[in-house]
Amino acid sequence: MSRIDGEPAGPAAPTLRRHAGPWSLWGLGVSVAVTGEFAGWNSGLIEGGFGGMLVATILISVMYLAMSLSAAELSAALPYAGGAYGFVRVALGPWLGCAAGIAQIVAYTAAAAAIAVSFGGFVASLGRQAGVDLPDFVWWGALYVLFVIFNVLGVVALFRLAITLALLALAALVGFWVVAVPAFDLTYALDVVAAPGGSTWLPNGLAGIAWAIPFAVWFYVGVEAVTLAGEETADPARAIPRGFLWSIVTLIAVAVPTLVLNSGVPPGATAVGLSTEPLLLAFSTVLAGQCGATLIAALGIAGQAASFHAMIYAYGRSIYAMGRAGYLPARLATLHAERRTPYVALIAGGVIGFVAALAGRLLPEALGLEAMLIAMAGFAAVFVCILSMIAFLRLRRDYPDMPRPYHSPAGATGAMTALVIAVAALGFMLVDRHLVTGIYGAAGFILLGLLHFALRGRHRLRPAPEETAAAALTASPVAEADAGKRPAHV
Amino acid sequence: MSDHILPNSLAELLGLAAVLLFLLTSLAAILAALLVRRDNLFYLGFQLIGLSIALLVSQGWLYDLAFREVLASPAAYRQAVWTALVLTITYTADMGLKVFVWEGVLARDGREAVPRLLVNVVRFLIYLVGLLTVLQFVFDQSITALATLSGAFAIVLGLSAQSTLGEMFAGIAIALSRPFRIGDWVRIGNLDEGRVIDMTWRLVRLEMRDRTVVHLTNRQCAELPVKNFSFPNDRVRMAEDIYFPRGFDQERIKAVVRRAIAKVPTVLAEPAPNAVFMAVRDGVDHYSMRFYIRQYELRRRIVEQVWRAVTAELAHEGMAIAQPRQIVDEFRRTARDEEAALPGAG
Numbered sequence: 022m023s024r025i026d027g028e029p030a031g032p033a034a035p036t037l038r039r040h041a042g043p044w045s046l047w048g049l050g051v052s053v054a055v056t057g058e059f060a061g062w063n064s065g066l067i068e069g070g071f072g073g074m075l076v077a078t079i080l081i082s083v084m085y086l087a088m089s090l091s092a093a094e095l096s097a098a099l100p101y102a103g104g105a106y107g108f109v110r111v112a113l114g115p116w117l118g119c120a121a122g123i124a125q126i127v128a129y130t131a132a133a134a135a136i137a138v139s140f141g142g143f144v145a146s147l148g149r150q151a152g153v154d155l156p157d158f159v160w161w162g163a164l165y166v167l168f169v170i171f172n173v174l175g176v177v178a179l180f181r182l183a184i185t186l187a188l189l190a191l192a193a194l195v196g197f198w199v200v201a202v203p204a205f206d207l208t209y210a211l212d213v214v215a216a217p218g219g220s221t222w223l224p225n226g227l228a229g230i231a232w233a234i235p236f237a238v239w240f241y242v243g244v245e246a247v248t249l250a251g252e253e254t255a256d257p258a259r260a261i262p263r264g265f266l267w268s269i270v271t272l273i274a275v276a277v278p279t280l281v282l283n284s285g286v287p288p289g290a291t292a293v294g295l296s297t298e299p300l301l302l303a304f305s306t307v308l309a310g311q312c313g314a315t316l317i318a319a320l321g322i323a324g325q326a327a328s329f330h331a332m333i334y335a336y337g338r339s340i341y342a343m344g345r346a347g348y349l350p351a352r353l354a355t356l357h358a359e360r361r362t363p364y365v366a367l368i369a370g371g372v373i374g375f376v377a378a379l380a381g382r383l384l385p386e387a388l389g390l391e392a393m394l395i396a397m398a399g400f401a402a403v404f405v406c407i408l409s410m411i412a413f414l415r416l417r418r419d420y421p422d423m424p425r426p427y428h429s430p431a432g433a434t435g436a437m438t439a440l441v442i443a444v445a446a447l448g449f450m451l452v453d454r455h456l457v458t459g460i461y462g463a464a465g466f467i468l469l470g471l472l473h474f475a476l477r478g479r480h481r482l483r484p485a486p487e488e489t490a491a492a493a494l495t496a497s498p499v500a501e502a503d504a505g506k507r508p509a510h511v
Numbered sequence: 512m513s514d515h516i517l518p519n520s521l522a523e524l525l526g527l528a529a530v531l532l533f534l535l536t537s538l539a540a541i542l543a544a545l546l547v548r549r550d551n552l553f554y555l556g557f558q559l560i561g562l563s564i565a566l567l568v569s570q571g572w573l574y575d576l577a578f579r580e581v582l583a584s585p586a587a588y589r590q591a592v593w594t595a596l597v598l599t600i601t602y603t604a605d606m607g608l609k610v611f612v613w614e615g616v617l618a619r620d621g622r623e624a625v626p627r628l629l630v631n632v633v634r635f636l637i638y639l640v641g642l643l644t645v646l647q648f649v650f651d652q653s654i655t656a657l658a659t660l661s662g663a664f665a666i667v668l669g670l671s672a673q674s675t676l677g678e679m680f681a682g683i684a685i686a687l688s689r690p691f692r693i694g695d696w697v698r699i700g701n702l703d704e705g706r707v708i709d710m711t712w713r714l715v716r717l718e719m720r721d722r723t724v725v726h727l728t729n730r731q732c733a734e735l736p737v738k739n740f741s742f743p744n745d746r747v748r749m750a751e752d753i754y755f756p757r758g759f760d761q762e763r764i765k766a767v768v769r770r771a772i773a774k775v776p777t778v779l780a781e782p783a784p785n786a787v788f789m790a791v792r793d794g795v796d797h798y799s800m801r802f803y804i805r806q807y808e809l810r811r812r813i814v815e816q817v818w819r820a821v822t823a824e825l826a827h828e829g830m831a832i833a834q835p836r837q838i839v840d841e842f843r844r845t846a847r848d849e850e851a852a853l854p855g856a857g
Contacts, residue, residue: 072524079528080535219518222524227517230531418547433547434554437539 035356037102037252037363040176046247046254046264048184049081049331051271053243055190056136056328058272058279059300059321061239061395068295071210071284077233078240078280082273083287084442085241087435088406089269090412092248093262097175097427099490100251100261102468103342105405105412107251107487109496110346112412112419115479116471118487121408122343123470126370127463128401129336132243133329134374135394137161138381139297140325147322161378165371168333173357173364176253179334186327193323194275204307208407210285235399235450243328244268244404245409246335249306249342252486258426286300336374340366346485348470348478396450396459397466403447404463410440420494516575526569533562539642553610556603561594571785593649601641605634616686617712625679625712632668636661678713682727685710690737696807699727700735701797706808740807746779747807753786753821756833761788764798769826772802775816779803793835 042047046267055437065074101107105125110118141160148155173177215224224462247265254260283299284290287306293299301321343364344353353356355365381391413436416423429435518527540555566573567589574588582588603740617625639661646652653772669676691697691707697717698704705725715732717725727735755764766787772784784802791797800821804813825832846853 072518076524076528076531080531081535135792220519222519222521225518414543414547421548433543434536434540437537437543437547441535441539441542 023090027297035361036422037182037356038176038361039253039255039327040148040179040391041250041254041260041264042256043260043263044184045180046250046260047267047271048180048187049250049334050185050244050247050265050268052183052327053246053335054241054272055187055194055270055275056324057239057242058190058194058275059324060139060296060298061284062236062276062280063294063296063299064285065236066290068225068236069217069226069229070213070219070222070232071290073225073229074280074284076230076235077237078276079443080230081234081237081241081446082276082441084406084446085244086269086273087431087441088410088439089244089265089431090431091436092245092409093265094425094427095409095413095416096251096261096265098423098425099260099487099488100254100257100492101342102252102338103251103346103408103487104248104251104339104343105245106339106346106489108248108412108416109408110487111491112415113408115482115491116474117408118491119343119348119471119478121405122339122348123467124401124463126343127341127466128398128405129332130370130374131241131341131377131394131401131459132253132398133332133370133375133464134335135391135398135405136325136329136332137164137374137428138378138391138394139150139321140164140329141326141356141378143321153308154203158379158382163373164329165333168330169367169371169387171330172333172337172367173360173362175360175362179330181360183327183331183334186323186330188325189454190327191271191275193319194300197300198278198282200304200307201286204286205282207285208428209287209289212283216234217402231445231449232453234446235453235456238399238403238446240280241269241272242399243332243335244272245402245406246331249335250336262427292494322413333371336370337363337500338365340370342485343485345483346488348474351483370473385490392455393459393462396462397454398448398459400450400456400460401463401467403450404467405442406443407440407447408442410436414440423494516572518569518572523569523572526565526573529565530569530573531563533558533565534840537562549585551641553603556599559599560596560603563592563599566592567596590649594645597641597645603640605637608637610634617683628710629675629679632701635664675713678729681733682710682712685715685729686714689742690732691739692742694742695739697740699732700737704738704740720781745805746782746803747805747810748782748801748803749810749814749817751800751817752789753798753800754833754835755798757791757794759796759798759830762798763828764796767824767830768798768821769799771821772800772817774820774824775802775813777804777806777809777813777816779853793837795835796831797835 062078063075065077068074069077092105096104097110099107099111103110103122106118106122111120138157138161141157141164144160144164145155146161171182211221213224215221216226219226219229225232244265247261247268251257251261254264279300283293283303286303288302293303296302300323340349340353341356342354343349344351344366353366353369354363356362361410377394378391381394414433417433417436431438439495443452450460518524537555537558540552540558543796544555545554570585570588570592574582574585578588582591601678613625613630638843643657643661644652646657647654685691693707693710695707696704697707700719701714702717702725703719705719707715709716709723713729715727715729717727719725753768765788767788769784772778779802782803784800785798787801789797789799800817802817806809806813822832
């Protein structure tokens, strides 16, 4: 049994500053996931063909919509910096809370590192055009330093930057659609060669839909970072549900046209599916000779900058919350006295991400560390989604009278839908040989975190908001009233 | 598999997406009902309707792909899916009645008040209609005999349960028009006022002030005038008569009485208490003290508090309450008068 002890933060200890409203959270939610509209999803075209990818995208869109509604309910009721760690801790206890928190850190840190590599590549190519020829890893480090500074500067600046970058990324996508619509031809989208037994729309048969599902997740992966802003939101009960839903609706609204238009223009779905920069490939092919490489690189930068910035925010809050509660060293929960941002957590996550990216450069290319980072992030995100939905269902069942400022209109059915699709997605990930190394990596980090918790962390839990909320719920009149209905296990 | 078996157009692909989506959400709804709460079974009906429609529009490719071994022909597939569609609509109607009627407007204290037998009869009739519809329109079987039998059954049932059904429909009317709720203080017809303590599918129970309980049928309640002291207005005006000797300053009396009543905490501040000069009668000035209360069940105690406050304030002001006096002139007949009245006297 874990124990909460230690001294609560004194009155003089700085706390996170409340600033964000619905639009700030919208900016954060769109920023963090928007890079998935630019790249990552496209491998699904090879796996499932255009038709398979379209069906997979519809299913995953429904999963994320249902998940967002449920997570908005949880986040409005438990608005803490730990996000999923907080929900899972309250509903399912410290062990699974720890697993969710570590998985959240793995997801955002790995995703930030993967983005740093591709983002750095773009900036390096721009630098070379401008006559500055530096190794890529120097740019990675520079980008980490720059965006960590943006995040340390303060909550007002970082949310403004998130909104600006989100708008720029969306403008880039709309610009692409405008260019792509005249060139659209369905035959390009259906050019993936059918395997025996496949069809034009489903070249790998119905199984192709299943293989495409892990890639469709990329359109939305990370949007749940909105739940990490609970302690920095001015009116969480009102702002978080709005910001969350506006984000997911925006992402759904851009995912479908991007999938259709990026696949349906030259050079076609096969080439786009194999590309590392599908949007830029299609853009440069459609506008062959009509625009410079600078414009193309700028287009790529918009989405990556937005997500890199938001991912740094997300891992910073995740590490901060876990350190504050005692699952990780307490020093990671240090806030900047003036800026009131978790600068130690931001720097620590940046160092880990940079080292991971650098290791990918130094290790043999066959290991494919960048792909592994992407797989780690995807697996960890789906794992967190599964735990969050189980937490939602547990709280709905065992604590129906718990104060909930926002009720998910999809109710338990919505959470169960998200859970069923997420479990299926996780299953498909586990049998995909391309992703299995990353999954082992992420699972290894989660196990390491649990080992640390077993040996040290559980004896040093501190009264962080998430921990006190869990203790309060079991001791509250709500719990006593519900005790007759179900046994409390928290 | 070849091209014509798998979905191979946008419409077919969207049909496939709809089938998968409704299949997953239906499965999720069933799991949620089993593991969390059973309050979403009504919506499961809509998901199953959606699934049936998706299966119907996907017949072109789905039959060859998945049902050829199970169903003999596309016509059999159509029949199976139409049957599923009609039955899911029937299920949705049944669940809708459960959620909105049996456990909705007709529920009392959050539980079903209509007898289980009646609910089951209605449910049986709903599924019977669904089944007859399937037989007639899906399987092209004549249902005349069955429909006649059902009609005769319904007539017999209706006649034998006429009174009961009348009460139930009156109960529905009361539930919808809401002339009173449980806990309200009401006066129904010429009865004394009482508090509604129970409303069932057949009866309304009133607890009177002397703690006796009066049972009224729903039909009586629906036909008699109902005066409600609690709903929709929860403020009730009280009026108490008070008398003062002739010649007292009216404005001073009103001010003192208003001030005194305002001191009683259970009297509402708004609308403000008042004293109205009514008449000169029986040698005194007649006033009416008027004030509003919210807790009608405490009216006796509040009136007592008002009188205490008024008498104390009047004593403090050196003012006395008068008693109305009626002068009765008594005329008595003397023995002489009696004799004079006798016939032949004088």
